[in-house]
Every structure is written in C-alpha cells, then in structure tokens.
Amino acid sequence: MKYSIGEVAERMGTNTSTLRYYDKQGLLPFVDRNAAGRREFKDNDFNFLEVINCLKKSGVPVKDIGKFINLCLQGDETLRERYDYLDQEERVLEEKVTEMQKQLDFLRFKKWYYKTSVEAGTEDIHFTKGTKFVDPETHQQYRYELKNTKDIHQLINLAVDEI
Amino acid sequence: MKYSIGEVAERMGTNTSTLRYYDKQGLLPFVDRNAAGRREFKDNDFNFLEVINCLKKSGVPVKDIGKFINLCLQGDETLRERYDYLDQEERVLEEKVTEMQKQLDFLRFKKWYYKTSVEAGTEDIHFTKGTKFVDPETHQQYRYELKNTKDIHQLINLAVDEI
DNA sequence: ATACGACTTGAAGTAAGGTTTAAGTCAAAC
DNA sequence: GTTTGACTTAAACCTTACTTCAAGTCGTAT
Numbered sequence: 001m002k003y004s005i006g007e008v009a010e011r012m013g014t015n016t017s018t019l020r021y022y023d024k025q026g027l028l029p030f031v032d033r034n035a036a037g038r039r040e041f042k043d044n045d046f047n048f049l050e051v052i053n054c055l056k057k058s059g060v061p062v063k064d065i066g067k068f069i070n071l072c073l074q075g076d077e078t079l080r081e082r083y084d085y086l087d088q089e090e091r092v093l094e095e096k097v098t099e100m101q102k103q104l105d106f107l108r109f110k111k112w113y114y115k116t117s118v119e120a121g122t123e124d125i126h127f128t129k130g131t132k133f134v135d136p137e138t139h140q141q142y143r144y145e146l147k148n149t150k151d152i153h154q155l156i157n158l159a160v161d162e163i
Numbered sequence: 164m165k166y167s168i169g170e171v172a173e174r175m176g177t178n179t180s181t182l183r184y185y186d187k188q189g190l191l192p193f194v195d196r197n198a199a200g201r202r203e204f205k206d207n208d209f210n211f212l213e214v215i216n217c218l219k220k221s222g223v224p225v226k227d228i229g230k231f232i233n234l235c236l237q238g239d240e241t242l243r244e245r246y247d248y249l250d251q252e253e254r255v256l257e258e259k260v261t262e263m264q265k266q267l268d269f270l271r272f273k274k275w276y277y278k279t280s281v282e283a284g285t286e287d288i289h290f291t292k293g294t295k296f297v298d299p300e301t302h303q304q305y306r307y308e309l310k311n312t313k314d315i316h317q318l319i320n321l322a323v324d325e326i
Numbered sequence: 327a328t329a330c331g332a333c334t335t336g337a338a339g340t341a342a343g344g345t346t347t348a349a350g351t352c353a354a355a356c
Numbered sequence: 357g358t359t360t361g362a363c364t365t366a367a368a369c370c371t372t373a374c375t376t377c378a379a380g381t382c383g384t385a386t
Binding site for chain 1: 363364365376
C-alpha cells in the first residue's frame with residue numbers, strides 16, 4: 001500500500017507541515033516520490049515513523065533523530081552503533097523519569113502544605129513554631145515548622161512524623 | 164540574611180541573566196531592592212525559587228509559573244486555588260511519566276531488536292518469516308516475525324514468547 | 327582617585343521546533 | 357473545461373526560553 005502525506009499525518013496524529021518540516025530536516029530520507037513529485041509512503045515507512053515518534057517524545061532533538069534514521073539506512077554495518085545509541089538514550093530517559101519523580105515528590109509535599117493550610121484557613125500554621133494540627137484525611141496529628149527547604153525529602157519525612 | 168543576584172544564581176545552579184529574565188517575566192515580584200536599585204533576595208525567597216525550579220523542571224511554561232507566584236502573593240484567599248493548580252499539575256506530570264514509560268518500553272523493544280540483530284549479524288532475521296534464534300543472554304529460543312508495529316506491547320509479548 | 331568586579335537596564339541576537347504564506351501543480355468531480 | 361482539494365516549494369513568520377551586548381552605576385580595594 002501507498003500513503004499520501006495527508007493520510008500519514010492523520011495516522012500519526014500530526015499534520016502535513018510538520019512532516020514536511022521533518023523531511024527538510026533529514027528525518028524522512030526513506031520516503032519515495034511519484035512521477036508528479038508527491039511523497040508516497042510505504043507500509044514499512046511506519047516503522048521509521050514510530051521510531052521518530054518515540055525519540056521525539058523522549059525529548060531527542062530533531063537533528064539527532066535524523067542521524068539515527070540515516071544510520072538505519074546504512075545497513076547491517078551500523079547495527080551495533082544503533083544499539084549503543086538506543087542504550088544510551090534509554091539511560092537518558094530513565095534519568096528524566098527519575099527527575100520527574102523528584103518533582104512529583106515536591107509537588108505532593110506542596111499539595112499537603114496547601115491542603116493543611118486550606119483546612120486551617122491560613123498558610124501561617126506552617127510558619128508558627130510547633131503548631132499542632134490534624135491531617136483532615138488521615139486524622140493524624142502533626143507538629144511541623146517550615147525552615148529553608150534545603151532537602152525536600154527530609155522535609156517530607158519531617159512533615160509526616162506523627163506526634 | 165540578604166543575597167545578591169549572583170549568590171542566588173550560584174545557589175540555584177543557574178546564572179544571573181536567567182534570573183533577570185525571570186524577573187522581567189514576572190516570576191520574581193517578591194524580590195526587594197536596595198537603595199541603589201539592586202536586587203536583594205531574602206531567605207524566604209528561596210521557598211519561591213524552589214517552587215519556580217520545580218514547576219520549570221515539570222515543564223510548566225514561564226508565564227504560568229508567574230501566575231502561580233502571583234497567586235501566592237495574594238494571601239490566604241487563594242489557598243484553595245493554589246492547591247487545585249498543584250493538584251492539576253501533579254496529574255499532568257504523572258501523565259508525562261506514564262508517557263515516558265511507554266517510550267522506554269518501545270526503546271527496550273528496539274534494543275532487543277538490535278541486540279538480536281547484532282548477534283545474528285543482520286537485521287534480516289526480523290523480517291524472515293518464522294526465523295528461530297537464541298537470545299545471547301538468556302539462551303532462550305524465539306520465533307518471531309515483524310509486521311507493522313501497531314501495538315508495541317503486543318509485539319514485545321510476541322517477541323518474548325518461548326518456542 | 328581610580329580601577330575592579332558585580333550589579334543595573336533595554337534591546338538585540340540565538341536556537342529549536344514548528345507554522346503560515348504565496349505561488350504554483352495535479353487528478354478527479356461536475 | 358473548469359473548479360476543487362490535496363499536494364509541491366521556498367521563504368517568512370512565530371513562540372519559547374534564554375543569552376549577549378552596550379552603556380552605565382555602585383562599592384570596595386589599592
């Protein structure tokens with residue numbers, strides 16, 4: 001089967017301008033053209049497009065994706081190089097996920113901070129030394145004082161220390 | 164204690180230009196100025212800076228961070244709004260992490276694809292119907308045929324089916 | 327007193343990743 | 357046969373998030 005740029009755009013959840021932009025940036029060297037100069041995508045091209053999609057969503061710059069695609073077109077000699085690239089990219093992504101989890105931790109601490117503030121009617125409870133209050137959900141009592149948030153994990157532990 | 168923009172930049176792992184840019188974009192309305200017009204950060208300002216840092220790393224646009232900071236300066240009336248915002252942002256981040264995990268799945272499948280290809284000396288094994296081969300690490304035998312990668316999770320399961 | 331480093335501003339420049347526009351081609355429908 | 361919709365290109369434009377530049381101020385050390 002052959003597919004026009006419009007069909008491919010719809011299937012990939014993008015638009016034709018973006019695909020043309022990718023083509024111009026060297027991400028689609030595998031795409032054929034018909035007699036009229038129009039792009040004709042093949043079934044196999046979707047394998048490439050999925051790789052592009054994955055790397056894009058993983059935060060890989062367009063230029064670097066192009067390099068990988070071109071490695072793919074160079075045949076079996078670049079198999080190891082391609083493996084090594086993906087291996088490295090896997091570690092980069094894992095690191096990003098770890099970083100996101102840290103921000104989630106912080107976000108959850110701040111949610112707790114605001115939940116208890118809303119409950120108390122004021123943010124001041126977190127700045128008043130030794131204020132006791134009760135978590136409205138768990139009904140646990142806490143004593144807590146906000147200093148500098150140098151280590152948020154430490155603060156979270158501090159925050160959940162029951163009296 | 165008071166801190167100059169340079170000291171703050173170093174402590175936050177950024178540079179003075181970026182902090183001035185943030186200030187211009189309305190992210191630092193809490194910063195005082197001395198008689199000479201120079202920025203004077205207070206200890207408490209680091210609480211704001213940490214929030215900015217977190218939201219920035221979470222992928223929140225600069226403008227939106229500014230909105231949140233200004234909400235913070237409006238006092239206890241906006242506590243619930245601030246909670247709701249962070250609650251929503253938490254879900255957005257969780258969704259991002261889930262998305263990243265999907266890309267990690269795909270990346271790992273492709274690593275397996277290349278690992279077995281390197282072992283076989285050619286990528287062709289994945290296009291030859293019913294080719295049997297052995298995972299060099301686990302010594303398990305596989306039979307596997309690459310069609311369209313419509314559902315990568317299904318393919319991964321297919322790939323690890325022992326004969 | 328003057329040199330130095332750190333600060334101030336507005337404005338221009340940069341890079342990434344598209345998006346839009348203008349001018350034109352092509353194939354099928356009416 | 358001409359209109360319509362999808363395609364083609366190059367080039368201009370846009371947004372985000374800085375980064376750099378130019379010109380000037382301030383406080384301290386020599």
